[in-house]
Amino acid sequence: MHWSTVVASLVTVAAVTEARSWQHVGRKPPVSSPNAGDYLTHFLETRETADSKFANANTTDFAVNGTGIPDVDFDIGESYSGLLSITDDPDGDQKLFFWFFPSPNDAADKEILLWLNGGPGCSSFEGLIQENGPFIWQYGTYKPVPNPWSWHRLTNIVYVEQPVGTGFSQGTVTATSEEDVAEQFMGFWKNFVDTFSMQGYKVYIAGESYAGKYCPYIASAMLDADDATYYNVSGMMIYDPVLMDDTLQTSYSVVPFVDYNKNLMPFNDSFSAYLQEKHESCGFAEYSATYLQYPPPGPQPGVNVSDECANLWYSVYSEVFSLNPCFDVYQVATTCPLLWDVLGFPGSLYYIPEGANVYFDREDVKQAIHAPNITWEECASNDVFINNHDKSDPSGYKVLPHVIEATQNVIIGHGILDMILLANGSLLSIQNMTWGGKLGFESVPIEPFYVPYHELSTGDAIGESDDMLALSTLAGAGVMGIAHTERGLTYVTVNIAGHMIPQYAPSAAFRQLEFLLGRVEGLSSTQAFTTDKDTPQPSADSLGNGTGPWTWSSTGH
Structure with a gap:
């Protein structure tokens, strides 16, 4: 109440x-x-749709009937899906599955964004159906609805299930590293560009979580190819990403995270005292006080702590389920009851009620999108790296700085309610990363992240209607976090988002994409959405500082 x-x-x-x-x-x-x-x-009648921009003899076999998607009772517009080889041989053993949505936006000419979910081994169709695709089916909702925050409203977008072994992708798993994954992806991408005649298109890459390795390695390999015909990488955005050592991004910062969210994780006095003692004795408090500075004092030492210290994050994770049996590590404000998810994973837990089916594992869905008749899983049960081991270095060491320097257009976003990877862990990673000849950010991130006001920013848009679209697509506006840019890298937080920012804060993600594409001048700008130019906005000087947890102070912690 x-x-x-x-x-x-x-x-x-x-x-x-x-x-x-x-x-x-x-x-x-x-x-x-x-x-x-x-x-x-009103939305369906006034929305723009693409006019068969990519229909030709090469794409006919991939064309999807926009009115034939099971349970989707509206036309999703032009799209294409299917398998493409990762080599020059179209009949090769290894193939990746994709679903491509052309954009009706005139500004999207000669550009395309590719979306990757993480895992490793989690399908990018999670992003499609619950984050930023043309139709969404969020957990706990009755049916799929049109998504006014679909990224295809801004640019052409393709969702790719990769590496081999993920989703509907086909073939023997051979990858041992991110270099292998990037090489395989580039082979697929060349075939995709040739199929849809996209030579010379600007390529933007976005993803989340373990895609913090996928995206930078793929972007870096594309840049190294020095071939703008196929690999004209122009920017990258990664949400709540894997950047550095796992322990650095979790256990080093978990106690301050618990302190900030103590109303959501109200541990008893003895366990709280244990956490505080370990935060001090493990050296985590001193580490953050020393290295979460602007500018940083120097490179951080390697992570070398005891097993108990390294597992402090897991101690919190294990204990919290006794307080909240429906705890969601991806969005810590979630409580019971556990809501049914058509992908099978409502938050941290796997749950399929009797009589229900995972959406993309349904035979009628597979037929509609030309998918092979195999068991589809949101996240692969089998390894997508040989022996489940990715031998590549974290992206923050070399490849991510390379992408920043080459494009001058990289965004790292973080949802503050995410516990699987912590915001302070991302900041520590950034402060230990060298790009543009300097280490970390030199200035404290303090600027406001502003999301324009719009018709779906309040419940008033619903009026007396029980309209499902309005209820399912409400999204916030105003100052929603912090945004800071230095030397081609932008760091942005979203206060009320979890691990999947486009799912929990779709208007915020929509704004971030506008910035990535160069449609707005900055994330503190009060310019209206480019797709909603007539809605009044406040003056920029009325915003004040950014909002959210003070992960730093004048002393750096």
Whole structure:
């Protein structure tokens, strides 16, 4: 129950009537707005769709019927899906599966963005159906709906299931490193470009989590190829990414994270005291105080701690389930009940209720998108690296700095409610990374991250309607975090997002993509969305500083 509800109940207890007011139950009365009564119809009637931009003899076999996607009761528009070889041999054993959505946006001419989920071995169709695709089916919702925050509204986008062994991709797993993955991907990409006649297109790469290794290694390999016909890499965005040593990005910062979120992880006094003692005795507190400085004092020493210290994050993770059996490490504000997810993973747990089916493992869905009739899993049960070992160095050592320097256009985003990888861990990683001839950020990240106001920024857009689209696609606006840019690298946080920023804060991710594509001047700009130019915005000088947890102070911690 909302606190305002409790107060209202106490104050007005003597005046209770059968007809309880909106204020009594802690809600605002509905406010009418244009098209509020039927937002779904209005959106579908006014949205732009691509006019078969890529239909030709080479793409016919990949064309998807936009009105034939199971359970999707609207036209998703032009799209193409299927398998392509990673070599010059179209009949080769190893193939990657993709789903490509052309953009109706005129500004998207001669550019394409590729999206990769992480894992390793997790399908990029998670991003498609629950983050930034043309239709979304979020866990706990009744059916798929059109996504007004779809990234294809800004640019052409393709979702690729990779490496080999992921999703519908085919063939024997042979990768032992990120270099292998990048080489295989480049072979696929050349075939994709030739199939859809995209020679010379600008290529943007985006992904999340373990894609913090995938994306930089693929982008770096493309840049090294020095072939703008196929590999014209122009920018990269990675969310909540793997950047450095796992322990550095987790256990080193987990106690401050617990302290900041103590209302969500209310441990008893003895366990709280244990955490504080370990944070000090393991050297984590001193480490952050020393190296989370702007500018940093120097390179950080290698991670070398006891097993108990290295596993401090796991201690927190194990203990919290006794307090919250539905705890979601990807979004720590989640509580019970556990909601059904059509991908099978509502948060941290795998759960398929009786009678339900994983969406992409349904035969009718496979037929609609030309997928092979194999068992589809959101995250592969089998290894996608030989012996489940990726021998490559973290991307933050060399390849990520290389991409930053070459493109001057890299964004690292982090959801503050994510515990699988911690925001302070990302900052420590950045402060130990050299690019542009300097180590880390020189100035404290403090600037506001501003998301423009829009029709779906409040519940008022719904009016008295129970319209499913409006309910499923509400998104925030205003100052939603911190954004800071130096030497071609931007770091941005989103306060109320978890591990998958486009899922939890779609309007924030939409704005970040506009910046990556060069459509807006910065993430502190109060320029309206390029797709919604008429909505009034405040002046930039009214924003103040960024918001969120103070992961640093004047002393650096």
